Amino acid sequence: MHKKMKTKMGSYSTKGNLTINTLLKHLPNKLIEYVILHEMTHSQERKHNERFWKIISKKIKEHQKREKDLLVYWFLVQTLTLSN
Numbered sequence: 720m721h722k723k724m725k726t727k728m729g730s731y732s733t734k735g736n737l738t739i740n741t742l743l744k745h746l747p748n749k750l751i752e753y754v755i756l757h758e759m760t761h762s763q764e765r766k767h768n769e770r771f772w773k774i775i776s777k778k779i780k781e782h783q784k785r786e787k788d789l790l791v792y793w794f795l796v797q798t799l800t801l802s803n
């Protein structure tokens with residue numbers, strides 16, 4: 720997910736393994752849950768297309784806000800943990 724970012728938050732392999740970056744533990748539970756949902760949804764749809772967001776929005780209506788919050792938190796977490 721989110722290729723623009725330096726570090727991956729997580730991934731979902733074709734074998735069905737969900738990998739979550741340990742840095743995510745610094746994020747609010749709400750956002751951790753969102754990352755898990757996002758990655759799990761990739762098991763149904765690999766691309767970030769219309770179908771993908773449709774599946775997500777069935778579970779979380781305010782997914783756009785979550786994505787935004789996530790970017791802010793992820794940037795901060797990386798900045799704070801990589802600075803020293």
Ligand SMILES: [Zn+2]
Pocket residue numbers: 720721757761767
């Ligand atoms: Zn993704």
